[in-house]
Amino acid sequence: MPTQVTSMLGSPDAERVSLNQRTTARWSVTEAVDGCCRAGVRWIGLWREDVAAVGIETARRAVDAAGIGVSSLCRGGFFPAAGTAAFEARLADNRSAIDEAVALGTDVLVLVCGGIVGDLTTSRQQVADAIGTLAPYAGERGVRLAIEPMHPMYCADRSVIVTLRQALDLAEQHPVEQVGVVVDTFHLWWDPEALTQVARAGARIASYQVCDWLDPLPDLLLGRGLPGDGVIDIAAFTDAVDAAGYRGPIEVEVFNADVWERPGDDVVADVLATWPVAVLGRDR
Amino acid sequence: MPTQVTSMLGSPDAERVSLNQRTTARWSVTEAVDGCCRAGVRWIGLWREDVAAVGIETARRAVDAAGIGVSSLCRGGFFPAAGTAAFEARLADNRSAIDEAVALGTDVLVLVCGGIVGDLTTSRQQVADAIGTLAPYAGERGVRLAIEPMHPMYCADRSVIVTLRQALDLAEQHPVEQVGVVVDTFHLWWDPEALTQVARAGARIASYQVCDWLDPLPDLLLGRGLPGDGVIDIAAFTDAVDAAGYRGPIEVEVFNADVWERPGDDVVADVLATWPVAVLGRDR
Numbered sequence: 001m002p003t004q005v006t007s008m009l010g011s012p013d014a015e016r017v018s019l020n021q022r023t024t025a026r027w028s029v030t031e032a033v034d035g036c037c038r039a040g041v042r043w044i045g046l047w048r049e050d051v052a053a054v055g056i057e058t059a060r061r062a063v064d065a066a067g068i069g070v071s072s073l074c075r076g077g078f079f080p081a082a083g084t085a086a087f088e089a090r091l092a093d094n095r096s097a098i099d100e101a102v103a104l105g106t107d108v109l110v111l112v113c114g115g116i117v118g119d120l121t122t123s124r125q126q127v128a129d130a131i132g133t134l135a136p137y138a139g140e141r142g143v144r145l146a147i148e149p150m151h152p153m154y155c156a157d158r159s160v161i162v163t164l165r166q167a168l169d170l171a172e173q174h175p176v177e178q179v180g181v182v183v184d185t186f187h188l189w190w191d192p193e194a195l196t197q198v199a200r201a202g203a204r205i206a207s208y209q210v211c212d213w214l215d216p217l218p219d220l221l222l223g224r225g226l227p228g229d230g231v232i233d234i235a236a237f238t239d240a241v242d243a244a245g246y247r248g249p250i251e252v253e254v255f256n257a258d259v260w261e262r263p264g265d266d267v268v269a270d271v272l273a274t275w276p277v278a279v280l281g282r283d284r
Numbered sequence: 285m286p287t288q289v290t291s292m293l294g295s296p297d298a299e300r301v302s303l304n305q306r307t308t309a310r311w312s313v314t315e316a317v318d319g320c321c322r323a324g325v326r327w328i329g330l331w332r333e334d335v336a337a338v339g340i341e342t343a344r345r346a347v348d349a350a351g352i353g354v355s356s357l358c359r360g361g362f363f364p365a366a367g368t369a370a371f372e373a374r375l376a377d378n379r380s381a382i383d384e385a386v387a388l389g390t391d392v393l394v395l396v397c398g399g400i401v402g403d404l405t406t407s408r409q410q411v412a413d414a415i416g417t418l419a420p421y422a423g424e425r426g427v428r429l430a431i432e433p434m435h436p437m438y439c440a441d442r443s444v445i446v447t448l449r450q451a452l453d454l455a456e457q458h459p460v461e462q463v464g465v466v467v468d469t470f471h472l473w474w475d476p477e478a479l480t481q482v483a484r485a486g487a488r489i490a491s492y493q494v495c496d497w498l499d500p501l502p503d504l505l506l507g508r509g510l511p512g513d514g515v516i517d518i519a520a521f522t523d524a525v526d527a528a529g530y531r532g533p534i535e536v537e538v539f540n541a542d543v544w545e546r547p548g549d550d551v552v553a554d555v556l557a558t559w560p561v562a563v564l565g566r567d568r
Contacts, residue, residue, distance in 0.1 A: 116499070119517065120473075120515070152435065152474040152475070153435065153501070153504075155473075155474035156497055156499035156514075156515050162474050163475075165476075166476045189404075190439035191447075192408075192446070192449075192450045213440055215399070215400070215440035215441055216441060217437070217504060220437075220504065231400050231404070231440050233404065
């Protein structure tokens with residue numbers, strides 16, 4: 001493992017790697033930052049509950065001391081709510097998330113928009129309304145709301161926003177510096193027009209996340225694959241995202257119960273070892 | 285239960301109900317036909333392996349003697365294959381399926397197009413090629429190939445055709461009497477443009493299948509819901525399919541391990557009891 005890590009250290013290929021905390025879910029924020037340092041990873045994607053567990057100040061100090069950038073904060077969203085008071089509470093929580101992004105020094109807040117409350121049409125309208133309300137608040141603070149279209153199998157319980165086309169239709173109603181989109185290979189790979197919509201997205205791409213689809217899928221939520229372990233042509237997405245002009249970090253975000261059982265350093269080493277081929281397509 | 289069934293017997297609402305065999309998977313073809321007779325259901329959707337288990341002649345005699353129509357035969361497809369010989373074998377099997385549809389007196393062969401073999405792009409091309417090859421053969425025999433776009437969570441292992449738009453893009457390359465599409469609520473409900481594409485489909489609609497999405501989803505394959513038990517606005521699909529001009533049977537097709545444990549007569553009674561509201565939207 002150390003050999004594999006060393007081979008990527010300082011390489012231009014490795015510069016854009018970002019470790020989303022959910023790939024090494026057992027690590028606290030500070031443990032994950034330390035892990036990134038050991039492996040030479042320069043970016044991290046943080047989660048609000050993990051940040052809260054150590055405190056925002058501690059988290060910020062840890063990334064600053066390590067010289068690591070925060071590529072995104074997960075997650076705002078879950079907008080559909082029953083009744084005005086509940087909806088307002090969701091908006092308030094999202095304003096807090098925007099403030100937390102500022103405090104952590106990242107300009108990307110990932111939105112998992114929320115599943116169905118009541119009916120699908122109303123839920124989708126609530127998402128649109130919430131983003132309209134929050135976009136200026138985010139923009140004034142230098143944070144971009146990044147709408148993440150999620151796999152349609154999560155439409156009922158996690159995100160009524162399910163395609164990149166739909167996310168862009170929403171995002172384009174707002175200034176580009178206020179609202180962008182997340183391109184996540186796990187959520188989008190099946191869509192015949194995914195790459196066309198990535199091209200359309202252009203400067204709307206606020207975050208690019210990589211994750212593979214295992215076949216058969218071991219579990220709806222915790223059965224995702226490390227890049228290279230599944231059926232997705234991730235390198236084709238990377239090419240498309242590059243061609244669309246995105247030059248930011250590439251987050252590896254893999255919810256997988258088996259991966260979580262492994263030592264975090266081993267997981268990070270595997271990610272770096274497979275990165276040039278699985279994510280960047282260097283074998284072509 | 286008998287009261288509920290009686291309330292639908294002879295009702296115009298019940299005339300279009302079709303029992304897809306997979307809803308009462310433990311019943312043989314002849315048992316399912318008998319069950320339809322007891323409940324006053326006039327249509328059945330058959331599966332090739334169940335037909336093979338009793339023999340085509342027996343199956344045909346059973347439906348004819350009962351005066352029941354065969355709304356569709358499931359399933360042709362699974363076109364992606366490694367190499368020419370394997371692909372030709374798939375075509376041969378599909379020609380057999382077309383012949384079986386003729387022998388059973390149905391004009392609809394449902395296509396579950398198949399998952400990824402090799403890579404996604406090649407697999408999708410093989411599906412297009414296979415349909416192009418088979419369409420005239422089907423048309424000459426009075427059978428329509430009905431492309432079923434399936435939920436994207438099955439893209440890797442069951443169907444690289446995942447949206448109604450994609451299915452129609454394929455179907456429209458062929459005469460309408462040769463190639464149509466299946467509108468199945470379970471597979472399409474999440475798609476923001478589902479109802480728009482149903483309107484586009486018009487006379488291409490060869491089959492309309494209803495099934496609900498349970499939240500949370502108990503199982504990827506065997507966790508589907510009876511109409512009314514989940515989050516899908518099935519009645520909105522029924523309205524859209526009606527407006528598109530489809531006047532044929534409506535198949536209830538529900539893969540659910542718990543439903544399969546129940547007596548078939550009870551399941552059919554439940555379907556008929558909930559049909560007017562859950563499928564036809566009579567409460568509006």
